[in-house]
Amino acid sequence: MRNLTRKEELIMLSILHLKNKAYLVAIADHLSKVTKKKVSLTSVHLPLSRLEKKGLIDSEYGESTAVRGGRRKKVYQITRPGFEFLDETKRISDLLWKDYINLIAK
Amino acid sequence: MDKPKHNLKVLEFLLRNLVSVDDRENLAGDFEEMYDRIYHQKGKARAVFWYFFQVIILFPVCMKNDLYWSLTMIKNYLKTAFRNIKKFKSYSFINIFGMAMGMACCILIVLFVQDELSFDRYHDKADRIVRLVDGFDVKGGLSRYYALSSAPFAPRLKKEFPEVEETVRIFPGRGRMVEYEEKKFYEDYLFFADASLFKVFTFPLIKGDPETALISPHTIVVSEKIARKYFGSKDPLNKILTINNQDYLVTGVMKEVPENSHFFANLFASLKTLEQIPSIKKRYFQSWARHEFYTYLLLQESTSVEKLEAKLPGFIERHAAAQIKSILGGKLYSRLQPLTSIHLHSHLQAELEPNGDIKYVTIFSVIALFVLLIACVNFINLATARSFNRSKEVGLRKVVGATRYQIVKQFLSESLLFTVMALGLSLVLVIAAFPFFNSLTGKEIGLNLFNRFFLMGSLFLILVFVGVLSASYPAFFISRYQPAQVLRQHKKTGSQSSFLRKSLVVFQFSISIVLIISTVVVLNQLDFLRNRKLGFDKEHVVVIPIRSHNIRSNAEAIKSELMQNPNVLSSTVTIGVPGGVVAGDAIQLVTEDGKKTLSLDMIYTDHDYIKTMGMEIIEGRDFSKQMSTDATQAFIINEAAVRKLELEEPLETRFEWGDKRGKVIGVVKDFQFQSLRNEINPLVIHVWLQNTFVFAVRVRPDNIPQTLEFLKTKWKELDPAHPFDYSFMDETFDQIYKGEEKLGQVFSSFSFLAIFIACLGLFGLSIFMVETRTKEIGIRKILGASAGNIMLLLSKKFTLLVLTANLIAWPAAYVVMRKWLQSFAYRIPMEPWIFVLSGFIALIVALWTISFQAVKAAFTDPVKTLRYE
Numbered sequence: 009m010r011n012l013t014r015k016e017e018l019i020m021l022s023i024l025h026l027k028n029k030a031y032l033v034a035i036a037d038h039l040s041k042v043t044k045k046k047v048s049l050t051s052v053h054l055p056l057s058r059l060e061k062k063g064l065i066d067s068e069y070g071e072s073t074a075v076r077g078g079r080r081k082k083v084y085q086i087t088r089p090g091f092e093f094l095d096e097t098k099r100i101s102d103l104l105w106k107d108y109i110n111l112i113a114k
Numbered sequence: 115m116d117k118p119k120h121n122l123k124v125l126e127f128l129l130r131n132l133v134s135v136d137d138r139e140n141l142a143g144d145f146e147e148m149y150d151r152i153y154h155q156k157g158k159a160r161a162v163f164w165y166f167f168q169v170i171i172l173f174p175v176c177m178k179n180d181l182y183w184s185l186t187m188i189k190n191y192l193k194t195a196f197r198n199i200k201k202f203k204s205y206s207f208i209n210i211f212g213m214a215m216g217m218a219c220c221i222l223i224v225l226f227v228q229d230e231l232s233f234d235r236y237h238d239k240a241d242r243i244v245r246l247v248d249g250f251d252v253k254g255g256l257s258r259y260y261a262l263s264s265a266p267f268a269p270r271l272k273k274e275f276p277e278v279e280e281t282v283r284i285f286p287g288r289g290r291m292v293e294y295e296e297k298k299f300y301e302d303y304l305f306f307a308d309a310s311l312f313k314v315f316t317f318p319l320i321k322g323d324p325e326t327a328l329i330s331p332h333t334i335v336v337s338e339k340i341a342r343k344y345f346g347s348k349d350p351l352n353k354i355l356t357i358n359n360q361d362y363l364v365t366g367v368m369k370e371v372p373e374n375s376h377f378f379a380n381l382f383a384s385l386k387t388l389e390q391i392p393s394i395k396k397r398y399f400q401s402w403a404r405h406e407f408y409t410y411l412l413l414q415e416s417t418s419v420e421k422l423e424a425k426l427p428g429f430i431e432r433h434a435a436a437q438i439k440s441i442l443g444g445k446l447y448s449r450l451q452p453l454t455s456i457h458l459h460s461h462l463q464a465e466l467e468p469n470g471d472i473k474y475v476t477i478f479s480v481i482a483l484f485v486l487l488i489a490c491v492n493f494i495n496l497a498t499a500r501s502f503n504r505s506k507e508v509g510l511r512k513v514v515g516a517t518r519y520q521i522v523k524q525f526l527s528e529s530l531l532f533t534v535m536a537l538g539l540s541l542v543l544v545i546a547a548f549p550f551f552n553s554l555t556g557k558e559i560g561l562n563l564f565n566r567f568f569l570m571g572s573l574f575l576i577l578v579f580v581g582v583l584s585a586s587y588p589a590f591f592i593s594r595y596q597p598a599q600v601l602r603q604h605k606k607t608g609s610q611s612s613f614l615r616k617s618l619v620v621f622q623f624s625i626s627i628v629l630i631i632s633t634v635v636v637l638n639q640l641d642f643l644r645n646r647k648l649g650f651d652k653e654h655v656v657v658i659p660i661r662s663h664n665i666r667s668n669a670e671a672i673k674s675e676l677m678q679n680p681n682v683l684s685s686t687v688t689i690g691v692p693g694g695v696v697a698g699d700a701i702q703l704v705t706e707d708g709k710k711t712l713s714l715d716m717i718y719t720d721h722d723y724i725k726t727m728g729m730e731i732i733e734g735r736d737f738s739k740q741m742s743t744d745a746t747q748a749f750i751i752n753e754a755a756v757r758k759l760e761l762e763e764p765l766e767t768r769f770e771w772g773d774k775r776g777k778v779i780g781v782v783k784d785f786q787f788q789s790l791r792n793e794i795n796p797l798v799i800h801v802w803l804q805n806t807f808v809f810a811v812r813v814r815p816d817n818i819p820q821t822l823e824f825l826k827t828k829w830k831e832l833d834p835a836h837p838f839d840y841s842f843m844d845e846t847f848d849q850i851y852k853g854e855e856k857l858g859q860v861f862s863s864f865s866f867l868a869i870f871i872a873c874l875g876l877f878g879l880s881i882f883m884v885e886t887r888t889k890e891i892g893i894r895k896i897l898g899a900s901a902g903n904i905m906l907l908l909s910k911k912f913t914l915l916v917l918t919a920n921l922i923a924w925p926a927a928y929v930v931m932r933k934w935l936q937s938f939a940y941r942i943p944m945e946p947w948i949f950v951l952s953g954f955i956a957l958i959v960a961l962w963t964i965s966f967q968a969v970k971a972a973f974t975d976p977v978k979t980l981r982y983e
Binding site for chain 1: 168
């Protein structure tokens with residue numbers, strides 16, 4: 009199984025959360041809201057294109073707005089292999105996170 | 115949300131060009147949205163800064179991306195190019211070979227120019243060295259400039275002007291015999307020099323101390339080769355060399371003087387040797403009027419040559435003027451020449467060696483550039499002519515998304531590929547042409563030059579220049595194709611550019627014709643100079659240098675002894691034969707208003723000079739031994755002297771020269787005693803044996819080997835100490851035209867090359883033309899056209915082009931060659947036949963080239979060409 013970086017994983021989950029509004033600026037915003045840290049556009053853009061190359065997400069052009077100077081958004085969504093991948097990641101993570109509270113309480 | 119007004123055009127442009135195409139749109143949108151937010155939250159400055167920063171950090175990633183894709187495309191371009199080369203072998207050969215020849219010319223010329231420009235620059239202080247030369251002005255308006263100066267200048271200048279850091283004087287001692295034990299040779303490159311020689315010039319010593327080597331009298335520094343020649347493997351230091359029966363102690367061994375020096379030397383003896391002899395010291399070293407020394411000054415850093423030069427008239431006034439006026443009767447001007455300009459710019463009397471000429475450097479470069487241009491034109495022509503073959507490819511590329519910029523890039527890289535291949539071939543040609551080129555220029559340029567930076571730089575420049583120039587038009591032209599058009603229609607589009615192609619062919623042939631005309635003119639002028647009535651008979655005169663005073667003092671006896679041999683017709687002792695040395699000296703013309711001092715060319719000789727040289731006396735008589743006064747009171751002048759001095763009755767003219775007072779007894783018909791470039795100067799001939807240096811013998815044309823044998827045995831008896839050497843006067847005289855001869859050879863080789871390359875292109879075009887018109891020709895033949903008709907049809911167009919080229923070339927060649935001819939005092943007229951002949955040659959060659967294809971087309975069976983549709 010191919011590996012994902014933490015960043016890529018977070019980005020995929022953000023896309024999931026944002027539903028069909030997941031474009032670059034929105035993803036970056038969402039991430040910085042969750043992590044409470046500043047997230048730059050470029051630091052999101054590169055993992056995004058990597059994920060797209062791996063076929064875990066794909067994109068289509070969305071509507072354009074005035075604030076974007078009339079340019080269209082590139083909206084990302086998770087593909088079938090992407091979902092399978094997320095499932096698998098969650099299974100592994102859950103296994104590893106299991107009994108976390110008990111474990112640190114000792 | 116109101117839209118902030120922003121001016122991010124530049125940044126956006128950068129961004130757009132950085133990011134790959136498919137990402138461009140939305141990324142710019144994302145950036146703008148973010149920019150907008152920051153603008154509202156933190157203000158404009160922060161927003162602009164942020165945008166800028168983003169663009170900067172995008173650079174490395176995007177560059178990598180870009181590079182990767184362009185490499186992929188270049189690989190594709192190269193593949194296409196190679197396929198094209200393979201598919202169209204004859205075109206590719208014409209292109210590559212023609213260009214290689216053009217480049218080879220250029221490389222050779224670059225080597226030549228580099229060598230010419232490098233003269234004397236190897237001296238560490240080359241920029242600060244100047245040569246002091248003297249101009250001499252006599253009242254009669256006859257002025258002369260010499261590369262020489264008199265001896266007291268150097269020490270006095272150093273004393274009076276702080277700008278002058280060091281000086282050195284050089285006195286040529288050529289042709290002296292140097293002996294060591296059994297070995298005896300004449301050394302032509304012996305000089306006497308001040309001890310400061312090594313402080314001024316950079317002649318590194320391998321052995322010995324440069325500070326002290328030439329300080330004492332009778333010391334000598336020899337070059338490595340000379341050391342090997344005389345001493346073999348022995349240590350040369352402290353050996354004794356005998357020069358003209360005087361002993362010199364070898365105090366140093368220097369490296370060979372480089373070829374690119376304005377004078378070559380391999381022995382430097384100390385000038386002190388001469389200075390310590392009292393009689394010489396008085397005559398040469400203390401006189402301001404004896405101009406016998408080559409004087410070089412080393413100036414302090416940042417000294418202005420002009421300012422120093424401006425101080426010289428005052429200096430001369432203080433020290434030299436009075437003496438010069440009384441002895442030579444004129445005014446002296448001194449000039450300073452920067453050392454590095456001597457080789458190309460100085461053409462004074464008595465140069466140490468014949469110099470190069472900046473004119474030839476320019477002419478060579480211009481011609482080479484033209485030949486290269488002709489080769490580039492071939493490329494452009496062939497590329498546009500067969501652009502039809504490529505139009506589909508270009509159309510398809512555009513359909514799948516190539517931009518015009520990419521097409522241009524493709525053609526650029528293709529032509530660069532051609533150029534690189536041509537460059538490789540041209541290097542082979544250069545190596546092959548080296549011996550010929552060296553004999554043409556009289557240089558010893560070696561291949562070791564190939565690792566020089568200058569050359570590598572020029573090669574690179576030539577490469578880029580040729581590649582870009584050749585590709586520019588085709589790339590521009592082909593990339594304009596509309597894909598829909600070229601993919602739909604089948605007919606050729608190549609004819610659109612035919613006007614340009616025609617003009618370029620005219621351009622090529624104009625240049626070729628100009629070169630042909632120049633060749634004809636130069637060769638004709640040369641022929642004219644050689645066959646011009648010289649005023650004397652240059653054939654069959656043996657010239658023997660006089661090495662021993664014994665011969666000079668017994669001249670009359672030797673002459674009568676030689677006359678015993680029936681093959682010897684006449685002989686004379688003289689300062690020099692025509693084309694060789696002439697003296698220039700002051701002489702006083704006695705007129706009714708008193709004496710007038712003039713500086714005239716002068717030949718010192720004996721009674722038989724005019725007879726031996728086969729000259730003609732047109733007034734008065736020749737010197738005669740019957741007249742006892744002829745040796746002491748007679749002068750003969752030439753026609754030019756009669757004209758220039760405006761002598762109404764030449765035979766009544768009186769001259770005074772030193773103690774000699776006398777009358778003109780005869781006028782000799784003008785004869786050419788110097789280069790035909792110059793007009794014949796006024797000349798005085800008189801009997802004076804002390805300054806004679808050669809023995810000239812006129813011999814019968816038959817049995818010359820026996821006569822030479824006779825002279826040799828006689829000479830061995832008369833002068834056993836010196837080896838016998840001789841030359842023929844006609845050979846030495848023809849040396850004067852070496853420069854012109856070289857030019858003639860250069861012109862003929864280059865015009866041959868030019869027309870050859872132009873014809874290569876023409877050949878390619880004719881292939882193309884016949885190819886596109888096969889069907890037309892087939893139909894014409896079926897309808898009854900004869901082979902002759904077809905050939906005429908095909909040649910007509912090119913004939914017109916070459917004729918047009920003539921019209922352009924003639925005036926251009928006329929202007930250029932007239933200018934060149936003006937530098938000769940005696941020149942041929944520019945006759946129309948030269949132009950017509952050259953045009954005709956070009957036309958014949960062009961038609962001959964086309965005829966290959968025309969004949970082929972004319973005799974092809976029409977069935978073959980029409981069978982397939």
